Amino acid sequence: MNKSIAVIGAGAWGTALAILLTKAGRPVTLWARDAQKTAAMRQSRENPRLPGVALPPGLRVTAEMPVADIFLLAVPMQSLRAILLALPPQAPLVLCCKGLETGTNLLPPEIVTTRSCAILTGPNFAHEIAVGLPAAAVLATPDAALRTKLIKALHTPTFRLYGSPDHIGAALGGAAKNVIAIAAGVVMGAGLGENARAALITRGLAEIARLAAALGGKAETMSGLSGLGDLLLTCTGTSSRNYSLGFGLGQGQGLQEILGSRSAVTEGVMTAPALLARAATLKVDMPITQAVTKLLSGEMNVRETMAALMSRALKDE
Numbered sequence: 628m629n630k631s632i633a634v635i636g637a638g639a640w641g642t643a644l645a646i647l648l649t650k651a652g653r654p655v656t657l658w659a660r661d662a663q664k665t666a667a668m669r670q671s672r673e674n675p676r677l678p679g680v681a682l683p684p685g686l687r688v689t690a691e692m693p694v695a696d697i698f699l700l701a702v703p704m705q706s707l708r709a710i711l712l713a714l715p716p717q718a719p720l721v722l723c724c725k726g727l728e729t730g731t732n733l734l735p736p737e738i739v740t741t742r743s744c745a746i747l748t749g750p751n752f753a754h755e756i757a758v759g760l761p762a763a764a765v766l767a768t769p770d771a772a773l774r775t776k777l778i779k780a781l782h783t784p785t786f787r788l789y790g791s792p793d794h795i796g797a798a799l800g801g802a803a804k805n806v807i808a809i810a811a812g813v814v815m816g817a818g819l820g821e822n823a824r825a826a827l828i829t830r831g832l833a834e835i836a837r838l839a840a841a842l843g844g845k846a847e848t849m850s851g852l853s854g855l856g857d858l859l860l861t862c863t864g865t866s867s868r869n870y871s872l873g874f875g876l877g878q879g880q881g882l883q884e885i886l887g888s889r890s891a892v893t894e895g896v897m898t899a900p901a902l903l904a905r906a907a908t909l910k911v912d913m914p915i916t917q918a919v920t921k922l923l924s925g926e927m928n929v930r931e932t933m934a935a936l937m938s939r940a941l942k943d944e
């Protein structure tokens with residue numbers, strides 16, 4: 628039987644998932660917290676976050692918390708804990724945000740401790756998913772029965788889902804790639820060249836893999852869609868918000884100037900210091916994450932950051 632799906636959070640990602648699943652014939656409700664914006668979306672059948680993409684006729688948009696068999700949570704990372712309190716109990720949750728929580732330094736599945744959940748993550752730009760371009764992602768949870776059920780409910784002819792028991796490794800890949808993408812943007816914005824970016828992506832993956840191992844994640848997750856896949860997309864796709872923020876910094880713009888010019892969430896900004904702090908508790912060295920954190924806090928400028936990365940002690944790969 629077709630499971631009913633509630634998508635919580637009507638930003639770019641939640642709306643793209645809601646459109647995708649509705650077009651695939653699933654009964655979907657998209658929940659937004661703002662009643663005025665909800666009314667505007669209902670009338671225009673469009674979300675300004677995804678300009679030019681029509682909401683399909685079957686998609687219900689509401690500001691009242693829906694009842695559904697499955698809940699997809701597509702709110703920004705820092706809102707995840709608060710939204711959990713507003714959800715009806717029992718229905719399984721699919722966590723779609725990418726980041727670490729400020730203060731606790733926890734990954735999304737580490738925050739949801741009292742009910743069934745899985746993480747959905749991979750190389751997926753919302754605007755491409757919304758228009759039905761082909762893509763793949765990972766649905767990760769150690770609960771094999773839940774994994775099978777969710778993959779069945781959420782895969783579509785254009786959205787291929789792979790299962791994984793490694794929810795921590797998958798969540799870490801999705802969170803950490805935002806930080807490395809900022810660094811890749813800086814490199815390209817500062818005109819440091821394609822060689823430097825390729826080195827950064829590769830060494831970025833190495834430091835993410837070190838932390839994944841320390842957290843009990845699996846090495847193969849790092850070479851999969853949620854690891855290398857999303858890292859590649861976000862470090863090379865110019866429509867990435869994290870990459871473009873880094874690009875602006877590389878070109879000499881200030882952080883506040885860039886953040887002030889956009890309303891969409893750029894997760895790497897909050898995630899970089901949290902990731903660095905989490906790595907420190909496990910004594911894992913993350914030099915690129917450290918460099919991005921110092922750049923964002925204003926402790927170092929672009930030139931000093933690059934000099935610090937290039938002058939580290941020489942070692943075997």
Ligand SMILES: NC(=O)C1=CN([C@@H]2O[C@H](COP(=O)(O)OP(=O)(O)OC[C@H]3O[C@@H](n4cnc5c(N)ncnc54)[C@H](O)[C@@H]3O)[C@@H](O)[C@H]2O)C=CC1
Nearest residue numbers: 637638639640641660702703704706724725752753891892
């Ligand atoms: N945009 C993309 O291509 C993708 C984004 N993601 C992840 O999905 C998450 C959301 O990203 P986007 O939708 O792109 O961001 P967005 O900035 O486009 O939208 C975020 C939405 O969440 C709403 N929101 C914020 N706090 C809320 C709260 N407490 N309760 C309810 N709603 C709240 C905002 O009003 C806004 O509509 C992020 O963690 C992001 O990394 C994941 C895959 C792709």
Ligand SMILES: O=C(CO)COP(=O)(O)O
Nearest residue numbers: 749750751752867868869
């Ligand atoms: O997670 C994403 C692609 O997989 C979106 O990346 P940005 O948030 O950097 O745009």
